[in-house]
Amino acid sequence: MAYVAVKGGEQAIANAHAWLAETRRGEAALAELEVAQIEQQLGLAVDRVMAEGACHDRGLAALAIKQAQGDLIEAAFLLRAYRTTLPRFGHAAPLATAAMRLRRRVSATYKDLPGGQVLGPTYDYTHRLLDFALAARGEVPPPAPEAAAPQEPAPHVTELLAREGLMAREPASEAGPADLTRQPLAFPASRPARLQNLARGDEGFLLGLGYSTQRGYGNAHPFVGEIRQGHVAVCLTPPELGFEIELGDILVTECQMVNQFHGSKREPPQFTRGYGLVLGGGERKAMAMALVDRALMAGELGEDRVAPAQDEEFVLMHSDNVEATGFVEHLKLPHYVDFQSELEVVRRMRATATAHIAGDTGQGSTQDSIGAGRAEEMAE
Amino acid sequence: MSHAPHDDRRRWMGILARASAEALRTRLAEAPPLPPHTRLRGPETGLVMLRGRAGGDGAPFNLSEMTVTRCAVTLPEGQVGHAYVAGRDAAQAELAALLDAALQDPARRPALLAMVVEPLAAAQEAARAETARKAAATRVQFFTMATMR
Numbered sequence: 090m091a092y093v094a095v096k097g098g099e100q101a102i103a104n105a106h107a108w109l110a111e112t113r114r115g116e117a118a119l120a121e122l123e124v125a126q127i128e129q130q131l132g133l134a135v136d137r138v139m140a141e142g143a144c145h146d147r148g149l150a151a152l153a154i155k156q157a158q159g160d161l162i163e164a165a166f167l168l169r170a171y172r173t174t175l176p177r178f179g180h181a182a183p184l185a186t187a188a189m190r191l192r193r194r195v196s197a198t199y200k201d202l203p204g205g206q207v208l209g210p211t212y213d214y215t216h217r218l219l220d221f222a223l224a225a226r227g228e229v230p231p232p233a234p235e236a237a238a239p240q241e242p243a244p245h246v247t248e249l250l251a252r253e254g255l256m257a258r259e260p261a262s263e264a265g266p267a268d269l270t271r272q273p274l275a276f277p278a279s280r281p282a283r284l285q286n287l288a289r290g291d292e293g294f295l296l297g298l299g300y301s302t303q304r305g306y307g308n309a310h311p312f313v314g315e316i317r318q319g320h321v322a323v324c325l326t327p328p329e330l331g332f333e334i335e336l337g338d339i340l341v342t343e344c345q346m347v348n349q350f351h352g353s354k355r356e357p358p359q360f361t362r363g364y365g366l367v368l369g370g371g372e373r374k375a376m377a378m379a380l381v382d383r384a385l386m387a388g389e390l391g392e393d394r395v396a397p398a399q400d401e402e403f404v405l406m407h408s409d410n411v412e413a414t415g416f417v418e419h420l421k422l423p424h425y426v427d428f429q430s431e432l433e434v435v436r437r438m439r440a441t442a443t444a445h446i447a448g449d450t451g452q453g454s455t456q457d458s459i460g461a462g463r464a465e466e467m468a469e
Numbered sequence: 470m471s472h473a474p475h476d477d478r479r480r481w482m483g484i485l486a487r488a489s490a491e492a493l494r495t496r497l498a499e500a501p502p503l504p505p506h507t508r509l510r511g512p513e514t515g516l517v518m519l520r521g522r523a524g525g526d527g528a529p530f531n532l533s534e535m536t537v538t539r540c541a542v543t544l545p546e547g548q549v550g551h552a553y554v555a556g557r558d559a560a561q562a563e564l565a566a567l568l569d570a571a572l573q574d575p576a577r578r579p580a581l582l583a584m585v586v587e588p589l590a591a592a593q594e595a596a597r598a599e600t601a602r603k604a605a606a607t608r609v610q611f612f613t614m615a616t617m618r
Binding site for chain 2 (some may be wrong): 114139140141143144145146148149172175176177178179180181182183184186187190191192193200202205206207208209211231234235236237238239240241245247248257259260261262263264265266267268269270280281282284285289319320322323325327329330332333335336337338339343345362364366367428448
């Protein structure tokens, strides 16, 4: 593909960006949004940008949202670009999600379970009616009620099924996982590479794919074994210290989807699980990720791959919205020479076709002319 | 009681990593003054790759990176202090490294623990407990009808 070096347009670009800045600011008489307000009051947007930007930093994600006027894909792009300017200090120990300080934990498979059903700050059971009180100014809501006794950590629900032998345990491993920020995807992809790809994948894309598995494209019968949301400590062992320290706490959401599995040539009937883990409170994303993770296990479980969600190359190569937006949006950049060659080809084809119609008998082959045109396009 | 050699230091480093620069300054204003320190490295911001485990307990996978700021300082008496803190606050990382160095000095440790570390630990624990009580208040109490059993 040919790109053209374009001269000129600098002034137009500068003026366009000045207008963008004015548009972004909006009506000057209104107070400007502060980054801290975005971080605090648009927290789920911040979470999504951190997850898809694959960089945990609430302040940077909030700034990116402000800069992008709330375009969350553009914001994720900005965050991805920023992270490339920073050195890598190392990797943290895997997050201990079983020890999570729970603020939400629900299971659709067991009513009574150790730790109980904890709703947390959820939109579930709201009526989805617009709340015009929020459009009025000023009221700070009263603090949420507190129980006398605190919520304690609780074991994973999947552990209950694993103990009964009804669900295969995850193979224990301490192998260093593939890192998509360092090595490109290779197929077939390892489960760790798939999970990293899904964790930073576009929520909308994964939601649609997950939905497709429920509607019959992939034959899934999922139950939410567990959704848990809460804070986990980030632990790192700096080489200069030689022992593990905690760097802080982060909020994550984890989803374990439990799927009925009739067995295959290789595996006996049992429950299988799909796994989702995302930064912040992105519960829909965690659920969609778990559905797609399970669908992508078709290969390991010996299931027929018949649906888009089971096709790992299709899923993993198209899940990243930064890559997708780059390739889709590059189409609006100048393609003058490319298109010039297409114009030439179409004009010549039309001239040949017109000549044939006029000549009535169709001497010479239109096919040949098209072939010649294509060859020229390739040469360019 | 088993006590690994670095347990005390790990504990205070974890508490300092969770304290804002402002909270550290507020506590330090009450404590005996700290000696001048020399920066050995940073403060500098970089990334740490976060990991999860497949299924919550299986093979590790890379989840996302995270901004982290680190700093290393030394005191005239020779102690070297380190800090790795989540986020990009250079002032927090430097204060945490300075405190880590000073806390390694047995002469300074009791006062710094009492006036800086323990009050921060108490505030952090109170915030955690408040969240845990709010979570417990949203725990569903089922009322199952006898005939349904």
